[in-house]
Amino acid sequence: MKNFLLVIILISGLASCKGPEEAPEFKYVENVRVTNVTDKEAYLNADAVFYNPNEQGMTLRGIDVDLFIEGREVGRIEQSNKIKIPASSDFKIPLDATFRIGDVGVLNTVLGMLGGKKLSVRYMGYIKVTMNGLPVRVPVDYESEVRLR
Template identity: 30%
Template sequence: MKKVLLFGSLTLFLFACSKPQGFDYRDVKNVRVETMGFNQTVLAMDLVYYNPNSFGVDLKKVDCDVYVDNSYLGKFQLDTLMHIPRRAEFSLPSRIMVDMQSVLKNGLNLLFSKEVLINVKGTTRVGKAGIFATVPFNYEARHKLSLF
């Protein structure tokens, strides 16, 4: 009888603690230049996600590379703990320090473009009850960018 209860408990535990699904990356909104400098510029945006899981999850880490018109723009890293509700859309405010020398070398036309292709590639660390998994993601879409 104890073996049956133990087996039943373990089976229920394994199904209840299924691996979290990756977030659906819905959109990048409010892309803007916060400060513009000759050497460094701060680019800010709100990354919009949807949690498809039927349970809330904890977002522990985001590590991604950002590309604009297929030119490397910079790296975004978040190392804080956020609770994400179940089946909910949420926004992650993001700031990227951009090396303007690299931008100017890879495409002066970025400064004068009205629309750009934004690619965000990386991983997130999500989990529940202290158990975390690394989930890759890739987002790509065209966005309007107003610098002036």
């Protein structure tokens, strides 16, 4: 009888530990900018905006996003973070990436630096969050144009 009671308590305890009712929603990427261009590398920064529809906060655990410029994969954003996400609100996650200029193409880069040509930038991957200790992956897929300066 003691074991049966222990099993019932354990099952009810596990049932009360649940993950988020809804996963955070990816909305868009803003403030996309090339912050620095050197002879060999360019530094790209942006803010990914999400919405947490849950009445309970979460914790961001990591970012795993591939970076594409002009349709070519040029890098990966892999960041391990521990950021608190507020309940029922929008939240921003900074994305920082470095890519080799040669990966984009010398001609596109030279034209971009001289004439301010726009380049297509795409972010594709996911972020990892936890709620009540349970992990959730939120997909990211966003494309925009930026100007090299």
